[in-house]
Amino acid sequence: AQTVTQSQPEMSVQEAETVTLSCTYDTSESDYYLFWYKQPPSRQMILVIRQEAYKQQNATENRFSVNFQKAAKSFSLKISDSQLGDAAMYFCAYRTYTGTASKLTFGTGTRLQVTL
Amino acid sequence: DGGITQSPKYLFRKEGQNVTLSCEQNLNHDAMYWYRQDPGQGLRLIYYSQIVNDFQKGDIAEGYSVSREKKESFPLTVTSAQKNPTAFYLCASSILTSMVDEQFFGPGTRLTVL
Numbered sequence: 001a002q003t004v005t006q007s008q009p010e011m012s013v014q015e016a017e018t019v020t021l022s023c024t025y026d027t028s029e030s031d032y033y034l035f036w037y038k039q040p041p042s043r044q045m046i047l048v049i050r051q052e053a054y055k056q057q058n059a060t061e062n063r064f065s066v067n068f069q070k071a072a073k074s075f076s077l078k079i080s081d082s083q084l085g086d087a088a089m090y091f092c093a094y095r096t097y098t099g100t101a102s103k104l105t106f107g108t109g110t111r112l113q114v115t116l
Numbered sequence: 117d118g119g120i121t122q123s124p125k126y127l128f129r130k131e132g133q134n135v136t137l138s139c140e141q142n143l144n145h146d147a148m149y150w151y152r153q154d155p156g157q158g159l160r161l162i163y164y165s166q167i168v169n170d171f172q173k174g175d176i177a178e179g180y181s182v183s184r185e186k187k188e189s190f191p192l193t194v195t196s197a198q199k200n201p202t203a204f205y206l207c208a209s210s211i212l213t214s215m216v217d218e219q220f221f222g223p224g225t226r227l228t229v230l
Binding site for chain 2: 004035043044045091093103104105106
């Protein structure tokens with residue numbers, strides 16, 4: 001079974017600075033997807049960024065980028081130029097590549113605080 | 117506006133009662149999912165459905181039941197057999213023709229057992 005580990009329960013960053021959230025996972029599969037979801041105080045889950053395991057290039061979405069190390073099974077999220085609106089819980093998630101519906105396996109989350 | 121709606125936002129239940137949480141989507145998505153979220157934990161899958169009139173158990177299906185009579189609706193019933201039902205419940209949907217099968221989430225329902 002796949003597992004996803006987020007070892008940082010809480011992180012703090014100053015506005016305009018850069019922060020990196022860590023995520024490691026365990027799988028024996030070669031094709032899969034990885035995601036970072038953001039859950040603000042409203043508790044709505046919002047997709048931040050995704051990475052296909054067969055792509056070597058790291059995904060980037062505006063101020064959000066990932067460092068995907070397939071051999072090390074590591075998938076960290078970097079937030080640049082942090083803003084107050086980035087304060088939220090961040091969840092790393094894994095999904096098997098399949099043509100049918102399948103579950104997302106989530107980590108336990110990292111709470112990010114953004115300070116002035 | 118296309119999206120996923122869940123109702124109610126807050127739900128209170130007396131111990132021993134069944135309760136049904138609503139999830140509706142107008143995204144024309146094939147698959148729908150129910151997750152449970154507890155403090156300090158990530159989301160855990162309860163049930164999912166790929167097609168009308170068919171659904172599969174997730175990791176924590178005991179004490180829950182679902183139905184999928186219409187493509188846009190996937191209600192979840194929390195039965196009295198669920199030992200610890202107080203939690204935040206999230207519904208999601210995805211389009212299976214997409215390789216990524218990205219899941220979109222509703223706003224959630226907070227269930228409290230009194």
